[in-house]
Amino acid sequence: MQKTIFLLLLFLVSIRYTSTAQNFDKLTALENKNIRVYYSVGHAKKTATIAGRLEKALNFHSQLIGFKPTVTLLVLSAADWSSYTTFPVYGMPHYNDEQTLIVAAEDNAMWKGFLPPLDQLPTELRKQIETVYRNADGNISMEAFFDLLALHELGHAFHIQGGLTMQRKWMGELFCNILLHTYIAENEPGQLPALTVFPRMVINNGTKGFKFTSLQDVHENYNEIGQFHGKNYGWYQCRWHKAAGDMYDAGGKQLVPKLWNAFKQQKEKLTDEQLILFLETSSHKSIADMIRNWENETIK
Numbered sequence: 001m002q003k004t005i006f007l008l009l010l011f012l013v014s015i016r017y018t019s020t021a022q023n024f025d026k027l028t029a030l031e032n033k034n035i036r037v038y039y040s041v042g043h044a045k046k047t048a049t050i051a052g053r054l055e056k057a058l059n060f061h062s063q064l065i066g067f068k069p070t071v072t073l074l075v076l077s078a079a080d081w082s083s084y085t086t087f088p089v090y091g092m093p094h095y096n097d098e099q100t101l102i103v104a105a106e107d108n109a110m111w112k113g114f115l116p117p118l119d120q121l122p123t124e125l126r127k128q129i130e131t132v133y134r135n136a137d138g139n140i141s142m143e144a145f146f147d148l149l150a151l152h153e154l155g156h157a158f159h160i161q162g163g164l165t166m167q168r169k170w171m172g173e174l175f176c177n178i179l180l181h182t183y184i185a186e187n188e189p190g191q192l193p194a195l196t197v198f199p200r201m202v203i204n205n206g207t208k209g210f211k212f213t214s215l216q217d218v219h220e221n222y223n224e225i226g227q228f229h230g231k232n233y234g235w236y237q238c239r240w241h242k243a244a245g246d247m248y249d250a251g252g253k254q255l256v257p258k259l260w261n262a263f264k265q266q267k268e269k270l271t272d273e274q275l276i277l278f279l280e281t282s283s284h285k286s287i288a289d290m291i292r293n294w295e296n297e298t299i300k
Contacts, residue, residue: 026080034058034068040077043105047075050103050150057151057183061158064253065260069157072100073150078108093149098160103150107135111142114198116205125197125204132193144194148180155179164263167275169222170215173237174287175259177244182253185245196245199238207235215294216272239297243290251284258283 027038030047034055039047051073062068074084074096081090085102091110093103104111115133118126118140133140155176159166166172184191207213210232212225218236225233247255262282270278272291280288 024074024084026083027074027076034071036072037075038073039075040080040105043075043077046105050075050147053188054101054150054154056187057154057179060183060187061154061179061256064257065158065162067158067162067260069154069161070099071154071157074100074102075105076102077105091146093146093153095153095156099157101150101153101157104146107141107143111146112139114142115140116201121201122204125201128193128197129201132197142198144191145198148184148191148195151180151183152176158260159263162260162264164260165267166263167266167270168215168219170218170236170240171263174240174244175263177237177240178247178259179256181241181244181248182256185248186253196241199241202235202238203242205235210235212236213295215291247284247286247290250286255284259287 024038027040028044030037030039030044030051032051032055035051035058037047037051054071054073058068058071076084078090081104085094085096087094087102089110091104091108093101096102115129118129121129130140133142133144135141135143153176155178156172158164158179159172159175164175166175181195184195211229212218212221212232218225218233225236251258262278266278266282276288276291279291
């Protein structure tokens with residue numbers, strides 16, 4: 001079940017944007033200063049929470065880097081999902097085009113399916129999962145984590161619309177996770193457990209059976225890993241989530257403008273050795289160290 005969900009959701013790796021008519025007549029509009037927001041009937045409260053967070057993050061990062069992307073947010077029920085996106089799995093935040101961000105309004109099978117058997121987890125991690133991801137109905141779901149991923153997707157709007165040259169496919173994902181973690185740590189620290197416990201759970205499961213584990217692997221085989229090795233790709237994303245937290249702890253919020261300026265200015269492709277030196281001198285040593293130490297940390 002879990003492997004199937006990973007395979008489906010990572011379909012977006014090869015098709016990040018899916019075309020569909022942008023007619024929002026079935027949806028309700030929410031007044032918002034910086035982003036257009038539309039939502040399915042009955043989900044005003046959920047929409048207000050996600051839209052408010054997205055707007056605050058947009059303003060926060062815009063003040064740090066001096067650029068503001070254009071974003072339209074759709075918060076959809078399961079019934080409305082297929083009317084506005086061809087993405088096959090309800091629950092995965094994604095873009096319909098370079099500006100239209102789609103997220104789920106309701107708890108769903110995909111979010112619940114990430115949960116492994118709790119009795120197979122270390123006791124302390126199990127207790128954290130039971131505390132952090134217990135919803136209002138008393139059930140355990142990954143909803144709290146996935147609600148935050150709208151901010152990861154916002155990071156893609158920044159670097160794509162801003163014209164950054166990210167150098168490596170994995171660097172684009174890490175960049176988005178750095179923006180996500182920085183916003184939460186600076187503005188909503190109470191949400192840090194929801195953001196960090198899930199990645200630790202996935203990393204704790206190890207790499208047994210994975211075909212790919214190196215950064216070079218994921219850069220050269222990005223689409224293949226996403227389409228055919230979804231659980232493997234999910235492990236990479238969780239490694240980048242954890243790394244983003246470590247980098248924020250080391251470099252603070254100024255890491256965001258440093259990275260932005262560095263990738264904005266560096267247009268020519270760098271070799272692996274040049275990239276390490278570039279990141280160390282232009283942003284922070286912690287990012288260069290992640291590359292240097294990646295292989296040692298993959299062994300469990």
